[in-house]
Amino acid sequence: MPFSIFCYQELVAKSIESSDLNFSRYGDTFFEVVFVGGRTQPGTVKPEEGDRHPYSMLDCVAQRETILPFVLYIQKTLRRRPFLIKNLENVMRKFLQSLEFFEENERKKLAIFTALAFSQKLSGLPPETVFQPLLKDNLVAKGIVLSFITEFFKEYLKENTLDDLIALLKKGKMEDNLLDFFPSAKRSSEALSEHFIKEGLTSLVEYNEKKMFEVKLKEIKSTLTTMINDEAAIPEVIETVKQQVKDAKFPDLEVIRMLWDVLMEAVQWSGKNQQQNSNAALRQVKAWAELLNAFCTSGRLELELIYKVQTQCYEDAKLMKLFPEIIRTLYDQDVLAEDTVLLWFRKGSNQKGRQSFVKALEPFVKWLEEAEEEE
Structure with missing residues (x-):
């Protein structure tokens, strides 16, 4: 399945390269098709009625092997047309701010895609585009953001070190604010440790404890x-x-x-x-x-x-x-x-x-x- 998707996307990429499509005008639509298979309806994340692209990211299985070809496909497209990075940012921001309208399995696919995008160093994608839109109060309160970011961390750390993740969080201005991803009722160091240990992210817990220790030490020394x-x-x-x-x-x-x-x-x-x-x-x-x-x-x-x-x-x-x-x-x-x-x-x-x-x-x-x- 991943191989057939990859081959199909190679053909599409070549077709797009030789076409006269107006990407400057329809850049957002292009990425919507890649993600959900069609142009989304106004105010929603669902595609409009009618024909849909046979292969979209949200239609595949929620695992690395099936989602990576989409990342590589977008990467090649951006190399040919670097200006499309702004359109990718627009669509990702829109989807991340609307996570509640996706099914749980679809949110997992988006999290895996996002992690792979940073792992593959997708041309010019700024971390702020990902982390800041997540901090909508209603998404955080429902636990949707915590679930998404947990899947993101787990996927990203499969291929990258903790230092790589921390560097990414710093660029996204989130390295000191991990608790912001938690609902207010669970916003404590104890809850953070319990959650991430349960999810197998012990290294992240150790980092946070060290960070909290340094902050407290600095406060006591200052006093x-x-x-x-x-x-x-x-x-x-x-x-x-x-x-x-x-x-x-x-x-x-x-x-x-x-x-x-x-x-x-x-x-x-x-x-x-x-x-x-x-x-x-x-x-x-x-x-x-x-x-x-x-x-x-x-x-x-x-x-x-x-x-x-x-x-x-x-x-x-x-x-x-x-x-x-x-x-x-x-x-x-x-x-x-x-x-x-x-x-x-x-x-x-x-x-x-x-x-x-x-x-x-x-x-x-x-x-x-x-x-x-x-x-």
Whole structure:
């Protein structure tokens, strides 16, 4: 069947090429014939009564093998007559805005066609043409858009990577708005994850969760940075951050990493004066130790803080020699327990600069061990 359609369309393409049809005037009609087999009636997506084209996209089986020939046929036509892309846009926009008037199986065919059109990089078809018309309130509310876009995603990802899909969504200005495809009653991250996992689109769920995480992280960091710069009272800062972390369901390990990043970013660093930088960093640690202490509520989180300090001291030249002093300060301020420091010293798993940092921390560890023996 696909082969016969393809051969037939080859003959039609050659016939059209040699004809004197007025495409400038009847471009929309041409694509309507390709899609539904005839010129559509005003205000509908149904073809007018009378003779219909024997092969139309909506008359074939809803699968890639039967729909791809139509995409390739249109692609060849557009190469010969590039100006027809505007007519294709017009017809696709019209059909996508009228999805409710198509049968469910017909909508699936349109979704597969659209996915294949982008997979084959159909000449000049802008993603906005597809995604923006879908956002009609009545179509979204009925779940029609979600069903369509799900079929689109599934078909597109058969031949393309998730990065390709995200790039396409960005061009269509939809990469941050996946929830807009969902009815308002289901417009939540949980509903999105549940739906796409059920449909086998786990990679899309992982992308969205990562995106949401980045957005929430940015919001929390922005709030904390503002409060630090405004010299807000530490108890107020703790309460605010705890509430945001709770609302965002933020992992506790990520909270520790985020707190340290923001505190260090808020330091007024000197260009070349190493001593000034050292003093500024240690002042910041002492000033905000209460904040760190409020979130380092277990040995596991304390160890994560040491790993974070270790990584930054390894990667930032101006902090390279400060590692033992920062750890000592965090210990003195009751942020780090003795057992945590000793655990890192003896069995720490972060290898970034570990050998030199262990050596630098030896005097402090020796002091801890001697104090422990005396007790």
